[in-house]
Amino acid sequence: MKKNKDFIVRNIAGETVLVPVGETTQDFNGMITLSEVGAFIWEHIETAESFQALVRLILDEYDVDEQTAAADTAAFLNQLLYTQMIVPDNPQKQW
Amino acid sequence: MLKLTIGKLNIRLDGVEAGQVPENTLLFCSDFQEADLVYTFRFGENPAVGAYPVVYRAKDIVVFGKPGGLEARLLYMPDSHICYAYYEEISEKEINVYVNGAYREHLRIDTIFISLLALERHEARREAFILHCAYMDFGGKAILFSGPSGIGKSTHSGLWCAEYPDRARVLNGDKCLLTREDDGRILANGWPVCGSSGICQNEKREVAGIILLQQAMVNQFVEEKAIRNFKQVLAQTTVNYWNNRYTDSAMNFIEALLQRVGCGTYACNISREAVFTLYNELKGRKWIS
Numbered sequence: 001m002k003k004n005k006d007f008i009v010r011n012i013a014g015e016t017v018l019v020p021v022g023e024t025t026q027d028f029n030g031m032i033t034l035s036e037v038g039a040f041i042w043e044h045i046e047t048a049e050s051f052q053a054l055v056r057l058i059l060d061e062y063d064v065d066e067q068t069a070a071a072d073t074a075a076f077l078n079q080l081l082y083t084q085m086i087v088p089d090n091p092q093k094q095w
Numbered sequence: 096m097l098k099l100t101i102g103k104l105n106i107r108l109d110g111v112e113a114g115q116v117p118e119n120t121l122l123f124c125s126d127f128q129e130a131d132l133v134y135t136f137r138f139g140e141n142p143a144v145g146a147y148p149v150v151y152r153a154k155d156i157v158v159f160g161k162p163g164g165l166e167a168r169l170l171y172m173p174d175s176h177i178c179y180a181y182y183e184e185i186s187e188k189e190i191n192v193y194v195n196g197a198y199r200e201h202l203r204i205d206t207i208f209i210s211l212l213a214l215e216r217h218e219a220r221r222e223a224f225i226l227h228c229a230y231m232d233f234g235g236k237a238i239l240f241s242g243p244s245g246i247g248k249s250t251h252s253g254l255w256c257a258e259y260p261d262r263a264r265v266l267n268g269d270k271c272l273l274t275r276e277d278d279g280r281i282l283a284n285g286w287p288v289c290g291s292s293g294i295c296q297n298e299k300r301e302v303a304g305i306i307l308l309q310q311a312m313v314n315q316f317v318e319e320k321a322i323r324n325f326k327q328v329l330a331q332t333t334v335n336y337w338n339n340r341y342t343d344s345a346m347n348f349i350e351a352l353l354q355r356v357g358c359g360t361y362a363c364n365i366s367r368e369a370v371f372t373l374y375n376e377l378k379g380r381k382w383i384s
Contacts, residue, residue, distance in 0.1 A: 008339065008342070008343065010346055012321065012322050012325050012346075012350065013320070013321030013322050013325065014321075014322075015322045017322070017326075019342065019346065020336065021336050021337070021338075021339045021342045022150075022336070022337055022339065023150075023151070023337070025151075025336035025337065030326075030330070031326060031329070033322065
């Protein structure tokens with residue numbers, strides 16, 4: 001997956017937010033506050049080779065069962081895809 | 096020719112005279128040797144508009160990106176889609192402003208004239224940002240009542256002036272320019288646009304606090320989490336989001352601002368009690384004396 005470069009990530013007072021810049025601001029106002037896990041996913045979304053690899057990273061980092069992690073990650077990625085904050089890039093990767 | 100100092104910017108306007116610009120703009124007339132920006136006004140001339148890529152488009156503006164980080168802008172009347180001016184940066188210092196001859200008289204309107212200067216862009220370069228607020232002097236310091244249009248900024252600041260006529264005075268009913276001094280102090284500066292309030296003064300004060308207004312039945316002042324204050328203040332700050340560098344700069348500024356200056360949310364009604372309640376809250380926090 002590739003991050004949309006029209007969103008910049010900032011750490012404000014210990015919280016991670018995504019702020020739209022560039023052309024995105026014509027359709028998207030405000031900013032998005034990420035949870036701790038959301039920020040973790042955002043950080044690793046481009047380097048993870050597949051959905052399963054991303055879930056494994058989350059399981060290594062957080063005390064959560066695989067089924068919950070997979071379901072929550074899928075829901076979050078769907079939101080990111082729907083709002084075009086991420087886009088599929090390399091067809092070799094198994095997303 | 097006119098010379099203005101707005102915030103930290105010294106600007107020279109060639110091709111216009113005092114009688115052609117708004118009275119509020121004339122409050123910022125000054126004298127200096129070296130201008131930071133030189134605008135040349137051309138009336139009724141057709142500009143040679145280059146084939147520059149569009150970086151932002153809204154109903155009243157189209158922004159073009161020029162090589163070297165420069166910008167050009169087509170400016171439209173908000174409701175008629177008629178272009179009243181073309182703004183083009185020739186260099187970081189020199190700017191041409193082509194004004195549609197049919198709209199020459201409109202230059203006397205604050206918002207129209209200031210839009211020709213793209214000042215928010217040039218102020219941002221110097222880490223100065225415009226905050227949507229009623230800018231009130233209280234005992235020599237600035238209290239800034241901020242929030243969306245219609246929330247009651249002018250009403251609430253007016254109530255303060257009525258209750259404390261010797262200490263409270265509105266300096267701008269709609270906006271101020273925030274700057275940071277070398278010693279870290281944040282100053283509110285005058286701004287030549289003041290909305291429907293009609294109150295516009297060219298005066299600067301150190302900022303004592305920012306009050307984010309909300310309408311409510313019961314008066315309650317709350318110091319919210321830093322992230323919430325940040326979002327609210329950013330939403331009321333003029334930011335050219337199409338420019339990543341300035342967006343980043345604006346966010347850095349607001350972070351520094353909120354570390355230095357008190358900020359809280361005040362849910363209130365329109366009453367004398369609303370003023371007294373907030374006065375006691377601010378005094379208790381030593382934001383005012």
